[in-house]
Amino acid sequence: MLEVKDLxxxxxxxxxxxxxxxTVNPGEVHALMGPNGxxxxxxxxxxxxxxGYEVTSGEILFEGKNLLEMEIEERALAGILLGFQYPVEIxxxxxxxxxxxALNAQRVARGEEEIPAPEFMKLVREQLSFMKMDGSFxxxxxxxxxxxxxxxxxxxxQMLVLQPKLAMLDEIDSGxxxxxxxxxxxxxxxxxNADRAILMVTHYQRLLExxxxxxxxxLVDGRIVKSGDKxxxxxxxxxxxxxxxxxxxx
Amino acid sequence: MAxxxxxxxxxxxYTQGFVxxxxxxxxxxxxxENTIAFISNKKGEPEWMLEWRLEAYRQWLTMTTPSWAHLDxxxxxxxxxxxxxxxxxxxxxxxxxxxxxxxxxxxYEKLGIPLHERAxxxxxxxxxxxxxxxxxxxxxxxxxxxxxxxxxxxxAIREYPELVRQYLGSVVPQGDNxxxxxxxxxxxxxxxxxxxxxxxxxxxxxxYFRINAANTGQFERTLIVCDKRAQVSYLEGCTAPQRxxxxxxxxxxxxxxxxxxxxxxxxxxxWYPGDEDGKxxxxxxxxxxxDCRGDRSKISWTQVETxxxxxxxxxxxxxxxxxxxxxxxxxxxxxxRQQADTGTKMIHIGEGTRSTIISKGIAAGRSDQxxxxxxxxxxRAKNARNFTQCDxxxxxxxxxxHTFPYQEIGNSSATVExxxxxxxxxEDQLFYCQSRGISExxxxxxxxxxxxxxxxxxxxxxxxxxxxxxxxxxxxxxxx
Numbered sequence: 001m002l003e004v005k006d007l008x009x010x011x012x013x014x015x016x017x018x019x020x021x022x023t024v025n026p027g028e029v030h031a032l033m034g035p036n037g038x039x040x041x042x043x044x045x046x047x048x049x050x051x052g053y054e055v056t057s058g059e060i061l062f063e064g065k066n067l068l069e070m071e072i073e074e075r076a077l078a079g080i081l082l083g084f085q086y087p088v089e090i091x092x093x094x095x096x097x098x099x100x101x102a103l104n105a106q107r108v109a110r111g112e113e114e115i116p117a118p119e120f121m122k123l124v125r126e127q128l129s130f131m132k133m134d135g136s137f138x139x140x141x142x143x144x145x146x147x148x149x150x151x152x153x154x155x156x157x158q159m160l161v162l163q164p165k166l167a168m169l170d171e172i173d174s175g176x177x178x179x180x181x182x183x184x185x186x187x188x189x190x191x192x193n194a195d196r197a198i199l200m201v202t203h204y205q206r207l208l209e210x211x212x213x214x215x216x217x218x219l220v221d222g223r224i225v226k227s228g229d230k231x232x233x234x235x236x237x238x239x240x241x242x243x244x245x246x247x248x249x250x
Numbered sequence: 251m252a253x254x255x256x257x258x259x260x261x262x263x264y265t266q267g268f269v270x271x272x273x274x275x276x277x278x279x280x281x282x283e284n285t286i287a288f289i290s291n292k293k294g295e296p297e298w299m300l301e302w303r304l305e306a307y308r309q310w311l312t313m314t315t316p317s318w319a320h321l322d323x324x325x326x327x328x329x330x331x332x333x334x335x336x337x338x339x340x341x342x343x344x345x346x347x348x349x350x351x352x353x354x355x356x357x358y359e360k361l362g363i364p365l366h367e368r369a370x371x372x373x374x375x376x377x378x379x380x381x382x383x384x385x386x387x388x389x390x391x392x393x394x395x396x397x398x399x400x401x402x403x404x405x406a407i408r409e410y411p412e413l414v415r416q417y418l419g420s421v422v423p424q425g426d427n428x429x430x431x432x433x434x435x436x437x438x439x440x441x442x443x444x445x446x447x448x449x450x451x452x453x454x455x456x457x458y459f460r461i462n463a464a465n466t467g468q469f470e471r472t473l474i475v476c477d478k479r480a481q482v483s484y485l486e487g488c489t490a491p492q493r494x495x496x497x498x499x500x501x502x503x504x505x506x507x508x509x510x511x512x513x514x515x516x517x518x519x520x521w522y523p524g525d526e527d528g529k530x531x532x533x534x535x536x537x538x539x540x541d542c543r544g545d546r547s548k549i550s551w552t553q554v555e556t557x558x559x560x561x562x563x564x565x566x567x568x569x570x571x572x573x574x575x576x577x578x579x580x581x582x583x584x585x586x587r588q589q590a591d592t593g594t595k596m597i598h599i600g601e602g603t604r605s606t607i608i609s610k611g612i613a614a615g616r617s618d619q620x621x622x623x624x625x626x627x628x629x630r631a632k633n634a635r636n637f638t639q640c641d642x643x644x645x646x647x648x649x650x651x652h653t654f655p656y657q658e659i660g661n662s663s664a665t666v667e668x669x670x671x672x673x674x675x676x677e678d679q680l681f682y683c684q685s686r687g688i689s690e691x692x693x694x695x696x697x698x699x700x701x702x703x704x705x706x707x708x709x710x711x712x713x714x715x716x717x718x719x720x721x722x723x724x725x726x727x728x729x730x
Contacts, residue, residue, distance in 0.1 A: 048685050051677065076687035088678045092700025101696065102686035109687070141700065158686065 001026050001197050002047070002166055007058035009039075009046055016042045018222035019058070024166070027194040031208055031233060032201045034219035035241050040201045041085065043219075044168045048082040049075050062166070076102075077109040079165030083155040083172050089144040095154065096138035099124060099161055106162065127160040130190070132183050148175030156187035167191055168199045173207040185210030205237035218244050276335040281328050283307065286435055289334050293404045293438075296411060306424035306434030313428045316562075319591040320620040320652060323533065323560050331498060333436045333469070396452050398482075399444040403471050406442035413444055417475050421504035421541045421568070429500040429535040429562075433469045437502070440470035445480035445511075454710055456485045472503040476511035478544065483514040485710060499558075501536045509544030509571065516709055517565075518717055520557040523588045531559025531588075538565035542574035542603075550577040551594065552708045554717040559588060564622065566595035569603035569631075576605040579705040583698075583721055584617030584649070593622035593654075598631040598664070609640040610702050612721075613649035620652040627664040634664040642672040643701050645694070695721070 002024040009017040016039045024030050032040050046053045047060060049072035060067040067075060090098070104114045115123075128135065131153050143151050152172055159167050169188065173181060188211050191198065200211065208216075208230065216232040217224045220241070225248035226232065236244070277288055286307055290300040315325070393400050399410060406414050424434040441457045457472075476482055507513050515538075523531050534557075540549035551565040567576030578594035596605035609621050625636045642651035653670050675697060683693035699706070699718050706714045 048681075050681055050685075071690075072681065072684035073687050073689050076685050082685050084682065088676065088682045090679050090682070090697060090700055092703035093696055098683070098686065098688075098696070101688050101692065105687040105689070105692075162686070 001063060002199070003059075003061040004043070004047075005059050005061075007043075007046070007060065008056045009042060010054045010056055011042065011052060015056075016053075016222055017046070020219075020223060022217065022224060024197045024199060026165075026197055027192075028214045029192060029198040029211065030200065030215045030217065031213040032199065032217050032219055032224075033203070033205075033233065033236060036203075038219045039222045040219050041170050044082055044170050044199065044201055047075075047168060048072065048080065073105070077106055081159055081162055081164035081167055083152075083159060083167065083169040085171040085174060087143045087146075087151045087155055089146075090142040091144055093142050094138065095140055095142050096124065098142050099138075099158065102158070102162055124161060127157055130160065131157050131187055133157060149177060149180035152176055152184055153180065153187070156184055159191060160187060163191075165195065166197045166199065168201070170201045171203065172200065173202055173204065181207070181210065205233045208233045220245055220248060276332055279330050279332045281331070281333055281436065285333050289436060289438060292334060293407070295404075295407055298411075298415065299407055302419070302424070303435050306431050307436075309425040310428065310431035310435055313425070313431055315428050319562055319622070320618070320654075321560055321562065321589050321591050323589070326498060326533065328432070334438055392452065396449055397446045398449060398451050399442065400455055401442055403437070403440040403442045403473060406473070410442070410444070413475065414442065414473065417504070417506055418471075418473055419504075421506060421539050422502050422537050427537060430502050430537040433471060433500050433502045433537070437469040437471035440472045440501070441474075441484075442472070443474040443482060443484060445476045445482045447477040448479045449477075450480070451482040454483050454485060456487065468497075468499050468501070470501045472501070473506075474504070474513060474515070475506045476508065476513050476547075478509045478511060480508075481512040483516070483710060485516045485518070487518045487520075497532050499532050499534045499536070501538075503536070503538040503565075505538075505540035505549055507540065507542050507544060507547035507549050507571075507574075510546045511544060512548045512550075513540065514550045514552070515540070515565070517551075517553040517555075518709075519553065519555045519561075523557050523559055523584075523586060532557065533560045534558040534563065535560075536563045538563065539568065540566065540576070541568045542571050542576060542600075544574070545571040545600070546573045546575075547571045548575040548577075550575075550579070550708070552577075552579040552705065553581070553592075554705070554709070554721070555580070555582040555590060555592060556721060558590070561588075561590040561592050563592045564594055566597065567605060568597045568599065569605065569634075570599045571603075572600045573602040573604075574600055575603070577708075578605075578607045578609070579708040580609045581612070581702045581705045581717070581721070582610070582619055582621075583612045583614075584619045585613075585615040586617060587615070588617040588619075590617075590619040591622055592619070593624075595624040596626070596636055598625075598627040598634040598636070601630065601632045602634070603631055604635045605637075607636070607638040607640070608704050609638075610705055611640070611642040611651050612645065612698055612701065613642065613651050614645035616648045618650045618652075620654060622654045622656075624656040624658070625666055626658040627661050627666070629660045631661050632663050634661060636664075636666045638666075638668045640670045641701070642670075643698065644672065644674045645698075647674075 004020055004022040007017050007020040008015060020043065034040055042053065046055065047067065055068055062078060062080065100120055107114060124138065128137065133153055143154060146154065155172065172184060176184060188198065212230055216228050216230060218226040226244050277285060283304060286303050287300060290303060422430050425431050443455060445451050474482065474484060505513050505515060542549050549567050553565065555561055565578060569576050576596050580592065582590050582592050584590050593609065594607055596607065607623055611619050611621055613619050621640045623638060625638065627634045638655065640653055644651060651672055655668055657666055659666060675694065679697050680690060680693050683696060684690060698721060706717055709717055
């Protein structure tokens with residue numbers, strides 16, 4: 001589904017990703033781990049198409065299409081959705097309005113009718129209660145005055161409504177207390193199915209206790225230096241990143 | 251009677267003044283006392299009205315164009331403007347929509363004002379002004395039942411001279427400022443509303459102004475009087491077709507609210523802004539002022555300004571009555587080479603008076619805009635309160651936004667608050683929306699509309715939708 005081949009990316013003149021390779025197949029959950037500054041968030045930002053990142057070489061294919069030639073919204077409409085570490089506030093724009101606009105953009109891109117209001121409300125209400133969110137969320141401005149946990153839940157709510165093919169979650173566990181973490185994890189787990197891939201960027205193994213990954217990758221200095229199954233995450237938790245660094249240097 | 255004298259006066263002066271046949275629908279460019287007499291005569295006005303106009307004209311001659319605004323435009327040649335223009339076939343005024351020239355109605359359709367539908371569906375009475383003559387007035391009868399007078403100012407001068415004489419110029423005197431003086435001398439049409447004591451106007455009143463003929467200035471004059479405990483909501487929509495020349499629009503709007511009266515005045519202005527290089531477009535120099543004359547009266551201005559090459563406009567409130575309330579909600583959007591200097595004045599005179607100012611400025615392209623607001627608290631205005639919030643949103647890096655708040659506080663018990671922010675449209679906000687599959691243009695519209703929400707929610711429902719649509723059109727191609 002997703003193929004990242006020898007990706008080199010610079011930000012403001014300095015190289016952050018230095019030849020990254022990654023393949024994600026449908027139905028798989030991948031966890032991308034690594035120390036601060038390794039380039040974890042850069043990868044998800046580049047896949048989503050954020051400005052300010054210069055791809056100097058390599059390619060990214062999504063279902064065989066060259067992602068780097070696509071606009072941000074085209075990537076989203078192709079089925080890629082990024083859950084933000086720090087979702088931005090958009091004053092005056094109701095949450096429900098953004099959700100509906102996003103869903104309808106998808107449907108129109110697929111040549112479908114816009115969703116009728118009652119059907120939309122039903123869909124949103126179901127997912128809202130699944131995320132243990134109050135109906136008032138819909139009427140509040142996007143992320144404005146939301147607590148850290150509320151913002152993260154809202155990101156997952158969008159995923160549940162938009163049903164992406166590839167869900168990318170950037171440090172979705174940061175700033176969550178244990179109860180919020182459980183709700184968010186349940187939301188993500190409910191997204192798991194044979195056709196969907198999930199790519200999680202995280203610092204800590206804690207999240208992976210709730211969402212068990214199929215593959216774990218360690219990103220160090222712009223390259224994936226080690227990959228393994230969920231046991232690798234446990235090992236990292238127990239031993240830190242040092243040994244991986246040493247191993248890869250050897 | 252006076253009209254015969256008038257006729258003679260006009261006839262006599264034609265021979266010396268401009269050479270034109272009297273049947274002409276447009277007077278040649280130029281302004282002198284003859285022009286004013288011609289207009290007054292065309293309108294069938296009584297003599298006092300002509301005198302009033304001439305008085306204004308003589309004052310205007312002694313005045314100079316204000317230069318304090320943050321605007322840059324070449325001097326206007328007032329002798330190059332034609333001061334009266336009426337569409338063809340207007341001498342016999344249509345009595346119903348069926349009699350209106352279909353071409354005229356077609357133009358209104360293009361402007362998105364399906365007159366019958368709008369009036370019928372929304373229960374809106376529309377007094378449509380096409381150039382200088384009021385074309386048609388709908389729902390007049392229903393209003394008459396409630397005792398509400400809603401007609402063109404020309405008709406009011408003829409039919410309700412006592413009311414007009416009592417209130418005209420009582421809020422904006424003839425010599426108030428350069429453009430108001432010019433308007434007082436040459437105004438050709440506009441609306442008059444009188445809501446009698448205790449009456450709540452049964453529908454929204456609405457006027458659409460439109461400048462059509464090239465090289466004509468439009469000088470409309472609107473007077474709204476709300477008697478004790480009366481209420482009215484009035485909306486004006488303005489638009490104009492594209493012309494290469496600059497056109498002048500110098501309107502005056504006067505509002506009078508007596509005891510416990512409530513006037514809500516909303517404007518959606520979309521005059522032609524000129525092309526990308528700043529060629530053409532409307533010069534909009536408008537004086538709008540409301541007088542909260544009675545205790546507990548309230549006047550609320552809501553404006554959405556998206557058009558005009560140049561805007562010079564400060565809808566204001568004179569808060570005379572005890573506990574009277576003034577409000578100003580404004581969205582000003584500029585793109586291309588547009589310039590806007592707009593804001594408000596809240597003059598607190600009475601005790602316990604309150605005012606709220608919410609101003610949202612959005613600048614894109616190479617446009618430049620300024621918010622200019624005065625909050626003045628007089629010595630008798632004990633416990634007066636004002637809250638001001640002005641926010642500016644910049645799109646791109648070639649536009650400018652400026653804030654000039656003035657405060658003159660003459661009573662120590664007053665509470666005056668001012669908040670101001672300037673922000674650039676966030677790339678993070680755009681990225682967030684786009685990464686949800688929303689196009690950049692839709693994302694900009696969404697963010698900008700969100701920014702303006704506090705003001706849009708003050709607009710009557712159906713016009714809020716229109717305002718959003720206008721905003722989107724104005725900002726087309728503003729990003730990227």
